[in-house]
Amino acid sequence: MLQAVRRLTAAVTLGAGLALAAATGANAAVTVTLTPVTATAGTTVTVVAASCSENATATVKDTALKVDMPVADGQAQGSFVVPNEWRAGMYTIAVRCGDDTASGKLTVADGTGAKTGSGSTASDPAAALALTGAAAAAVAVAGLWLLKRRSRIDV
Numbered sequence: 064m065l066q067a068v069r070r071l072t073a074a075v076t077l078g079a080g081l082a083l084a085a086a087t088g089a090n091a092a093v094t095v096t097l098t099p100v101t102a103t104a105g106t107t108v109t110v111v112a113a114s115c116s117e118n119a120t121a122t123v124k125d126t127a128l129k130v131d132m133p134v135a136d137g138q139a140q141g142s143f144v145v146p147n148e149w150r151a152g153m154y155t156i157a158v159r160c161g162d163d164t165a166s167g168k169l170t171v172a173d174g175t176g177a178k179t180g181s182g183s184t185a186s187d188p189a190a191a192l193a194l195t196g197a198a199a200a201a202v203a204v205a206g207l208w209l210l211k212r213r214s215r216i217d218v
Contacts (some may be wrong), residue, residue, distance in 0.1 A: 066095075066125070071137055072140060079214070082180045090126050090135075092114060092163070092165070093112050093113065093114050093115050093158065093160045093163040093164075093165045094113045094114060095110065095111070095112055095113075095121075095156065095158045096110075096111045096113065096167065097110055097111075097163045097166040097167040097168075097169055098111075100167070100169060100170060101166065101170045101172055102145045102169060102170070102171060102172070103145065103171065103172055103173070103174060104145050104146065104149065104171070105144060105145060105147065106144065106145045106206070107142055107143070107144050107145075107195070108142060108143055108144075108145060109140065109141075109142045109144065110130060110132060110140065110141050110143070110156055110158065110167070110186060111138055111139070111140045112132060112138055112139040112140070112160050112165065113135065113137075113138045113156045114136075114137070114138070115138055115139040115158075115160035115161075115163070116134060116137055117134055117135050117139070117160060117161050118132065118139060119131050119132040119134070119139035119158050119159060119160040120132060120158070120159050121141055121143075121156050121157065121159075122156070122159075123154050123155070123157075123169075124154065124155040124157060125154075125155050126144060126146075126149070126154070126155075128146070130142070130143050132158065137198055139158070139160060145169075145171060148170050149153075150173075151171055151173045152169055152170070152171060153168055153169070153171075154168070154169045154171060155167075155168060155169075156168070156169055168184045170174060190201075
């Protein structure tokens with residue numbers, strides 16, 4: 064039984080290591096955050112591209128709006144004012160940082176709607192999934208280690 068637990072632990076540890084190696088490439092995934100995510104005409108919206116170490120550009124799909132985002136402290140940041148001519152609805156803000164592209168969603172509301180929170184999407188969902196799997200594997204290994212350790216304790 065003990066040998067089976069050791070083999071399982073080794074397999075899970077190896078799998079977690081491979082998942083982490085695949086998930087952590089040369090650069091972390093660029094993540095776009097908008098503040099606020101719901102706005103009305105005239106509202107200033109801040110766009111931040113985390114893990115972006117170079118100047119970036121944000122564009123709003125189906126509009127002529129373009130935002131320059133200079134880099135500071137390892138992230139690119141810019142802002143814009145929601146134009147009066149934008150209709151209520153969902154707008155996709157795409158940020159280009161070097162070879163990476165990530166996006167966020169902005170909801171434009173009529174009148175004076177509530178301005179809430181921030182939202183984001185990662186440019187590489189596979190990396191996020193791999194990191195989640197690696198974390199789950201690490202928890203499994205820790206659980207097996209605790210069970211093994213507990214079996215050695217005399218009561």
